Amino acid sequence: MSLTDALDVRPGPDAQLILRNATVLDPVAGIEGQHDVVVRDGRVAELAAPGAAAAPDGAEVVEAEGLHAFPAFFDPHVHLRTPGHEHKEDVETGTRAAAAGGFCGIIAMANTQPPVSTAADVSALREQARAAASVPVGFVATVTKGMKGEELTEMVELREAGAIGFSDDGLPIRSANVMRRALQYQHLCGGNIALHEEEPTLSGEGVMHEGPVSAAVGLAGVPSVSESTMVARDAALARYENARIHVQHLSAAESVEAVAAAKAVGVEISAEASPHHLCLTDEAVRSLDPNRFKMNPPLRAESDRQALIAGLRDGTIECIATDHAPHQPEEKEVPFEQAAMGVTGLETAFAVLHTELVIPGVIGLDLLIERLAGGAAPFGIERPTLTPGSEANVVLCDLGAEWTVGEDGYESRSQNSWCAGRTLAGRVLMTVAAGQVAYRLRSFSLGVAG
Amino acid sequence: MRHLLSIDDLTREEIEAILDRAESFAEVGRRDIKKVPTLRGRTVVSLFYESSTRTSSSFELAAKRLSADLVSVKAAGSSVDKGESLKDTVTTLSAYDPAAIVIRHPYAGAAQMVAGWTPAAVVNAGDGKHEHPSQALLDVYTLRRRLDSLEGRKIWIVGDVLHSRVARSNILAFTRMGAEVTVCGPPTLIPRGIEQLGCAVEHSLDGLEQADVVYALRMQTERMSESFVPSLREYAATFQVGSRRLHPRQLLMHPGPVNRGVEISGEAIDSPQSLIAEQVAAGLVVRMAILYELLAGAERSTPVPSDDDGAPASPTPIGQPA
Numbered sequence: 183m184s185l186t187d188a189l190d191v192r193p194g195p196d197a198q199l200i201l202r203n204a205t206v207l208d209p210v211a212g213i214e215g216q217h218d219v220v221v222r223d224g225r226v227a228e229l230a231a232p233g234a235a236a237a238p239d240g241a242e243v244v245e246a247e248g249l250h251a252f253p254a255f256f257d258p259h260v261h262l263r264t265p266g267h268e269h270k271e272d273v274e275t276g277t278r279a280a281a282a283g284g285f286c287g288i289i290a291m292a293n294t295q296p297p298v299s300t301a302a303d304v305s306a307l308r309e310q311a312r313a314a315a316s317v318p319v320g321f322v323a324t325v326t327k328g329m330k331g332e333e334l335t336e337m338v339e340l341r342e343a344g345a346i347g348f349s350d351d352g353l354p355i356r357s358a359n360v361m362r363r364a365l366q367y368q369h370l371c372g373g374n375i376a377l378h379e380e381e382p383t384l385s386g387e388g389v390m391h392e393g394p395v396s397a398a399v400g401l402a403g404v405p406s407v408s409e410s411t412m413v414a415r416d417a418a419l420a421r422y423e424n425a426r427i428h429v430q431h432l433s434a435a436e437s438v439e440a441v442a443a444a445k446a447v448g449v450e451i452s453a454e455a456s457p458h459h460l461c462l463t464d465e466a467v468r469s470l471d472p473n474r475f476k477m478n479p480p481l482r483a484e485s486d487r488q489a490l491i492a493g494l495r496d497g498t499i500e501c502i503a504t505d506h507a508p509h510q511p512e513e514k515e516v517p518f519e520q521a522a523m524g525v526t527g528l529e530t531a532f533a534v535l536h537t538e539l540v541i542p543g544v545i546g547l548d549l550l551i552e553r554l555a556g557g558a559a560p561f562g563i564e565r566p567t568l569t570p571g572s573e574a575n576v577v578l579c580d581l582g583a584e585w586t587v588g589e590d591g592y593e594s595r596s597q598n599s600w601c602a603g604r605t606l607a608g609r610v611l612m613t614v615a616a617g618q619v620a621y622r623l624r625s626f627s628l629g630v631a632g
Numbered sequence: 633m634r635h636l637l638s639i640d641d642l643t644r645e646e647i648e649a650i651l652d653r654a655e656s657f658a659e660v661g662r663r664d665i666k667k668v669p670t671l672r673g674r675t676v677v678s679l680f681y682e683s684s685t686r687t688s689s690s691f692e693l694a695a696k697r698l699s700a701d702l703v704s705v706k707a708a709g710s711s712v713d714k715g716e717s718l719k720d721t722v723t724t725l726s727a728y729d730p731a732a733i734v735i736r737h738p739y740a741g742a743a744q745m746v747a748g749w750t751p752a753a754v755v756n757a758g759d760g761k762h763e764h765p766s767q768a769l770l771d772v773y774t775l776r777r778r779l780d781s782l783e784g785r786k787i788w789i790v791g792d793v794l795h796s797r798v799a800r801s802n803i804l805a806f807t808r809m810g811a812e813v814t815v816c817g818p819p820t821l822i823p824r825g826i827e828q829l830g831c832a833v834e835h836s837l838d839g840l841e842q843a844d845v846v847y848a849l850r851m852q853t854e855r856m857s858e859s860f861v862p863s864l865r866e867y868a869a870t871f872q873v874g875s876r877r878l879h880p881r882q883l884l885m886h887p888g889p890v891n892r893g894v895e896i897s898g899e900a901i902d903s904p905q906s907l908i909a910e911q912v913a914a915g916l917v918v919r920m921a922i923l924y925e926l927l928a929g930a931e932r933s934t935p936v937p938s939d940d941d942g943a944p945a946s947p948t949p950i951g952q953p954a
Contacts, residue, residue: 394825400740400761400800403824470741470762515719517739519760 224617
């Protein structure tokens, strides 16, 4: 399904746009070079030779020499916090943050208050998205009623109401039997099942990765095997039921191994990693700063981070997902053990990964672009592309532009960015999502052809 | 020294300076009038979110012996009971312009956060399972009096290291003073990776005879229900420091309160090699020294009362000529 067919967005005018002499990179479509990117009626009309495209009347003309145009990004793991926690985020602010980060589509998690467990919940959210979303949003419903892990939701009706898939994210599905039943039901209703993998009895009271740092600071640890044993369990169940699963926010090397092993035997399994797990380790937790460094799964060891990077390279991990998790200061300005888990990530994902992984040469720019849009396919959504004729989902970036995170505030309602205060290289100037201009940097002005 | 948050922030020289200062206060403690005017007119807040006997009483007495005005706040019965956040409580108390806030809190990093919210000097009197630096300083003080130097001494810390802030601060302090530290306990109670703090790990008391000092930790009874140990009886049989296992030349320490007959046998507690009572006595003078170093020490620019100008090496007692 195309982005617009699968997801909901506030209707607006179709983009009419020329990105003049942009450096275009769409590694999956094999597009790389200098082009005039012509967007007409919300679609990529052509990739013309630099300076060759004629500007139709009224089209915005961007002098994009030295700027990069990529397929816009897709984030399959965002917390929009509505219903129930609108003081942290809502559809409007969360999708604005997504647009500012270069995302043309996101999937919102269902661990709201109450959780998204009924067809009516899904319908209400989709209506909100059509009224207020800057970029297309899909909504997963919970796998179990109220996320209690006991009874399945009405998965068929939820899919008919438009749920893009299912997830109890925030909590694991404790019971292997409930998990198995959900996978069986998937044959009836479709929809990928996204899994927060954690064995609760192993995690216990843990608030950070178990290792030398937790030993030193006296915080209870969450061992890596808490995650990897559940990944292995669910991969085995998916194999047995010939079903499909998506593993969320991989954090441990053992989990990457478990996903790779499952893929090797043909299990339909996909996996994501977050920017913070790709850039940080548990060493950051020595600061005992929960605002930037407390999340679940926790930041792990350097060897885990390296395993995630290797997984991105070899395709074990097909996508980067931010797990954007907004919280208000009063939920974070408390001692580490008491603080809420999660950090925001939509507005900084591209810039921080470009700064931390691409500039030092750890991964190539092409791999980053591929993985930042890799989250659509696992949910049956077409990958954003710059191939002429496709719906316009384009992000325009200035790779040389440096900016300090938080200096000009955030589009998100919350400020718990793990990048707060960092100076990053690479800035999103403009995002076109589902054929509409969803975002442009305030200081970035456009010429209009007349 | 601006705050006392973690032993990790202190150099060996800074630790020694505090202990030297504590020696001079020990001398004051032998006088009839055990009070010095050093902190006259200044306020010390004691803010305890957990029950405590020796730490709170010794800090409070230390502040009084230094002539500070003391405000003592216990979480139970205060606005904390009404749901006030730590930040708001600290902001409220800071309005009294205290020179120091001594805080005990059940969660790691609390003292450090408080230091970011108040202009007062902050003393960590125990934060969760993280650190208990004043305990470590009084333990080093106690040992230094007995052994002169900790350099090359072998110290075994035995018991529930996983849940112990005392263990963490003491590993740091003992190693910084040149001792060789071994932690010993069942694998369920020794945190994975603790050896990176610079200590050795043993899971049996078989090698205990090499120790010059045996430091037993409190074993909480609820650890049994959490499957950390199968039974307290078996734990005691395997890890109890008893007179049978102790050589007369070895010194025995414990941070208190002791579970007699669990981590230490009754007769070992009462034996001459036990330093437990000395530790308690050291608590007072070391905590006086901590407050002194923070509030009247040479590095601090805040003016001290005129009769204390120059921060005398041996504080002048009230009623005696300066």
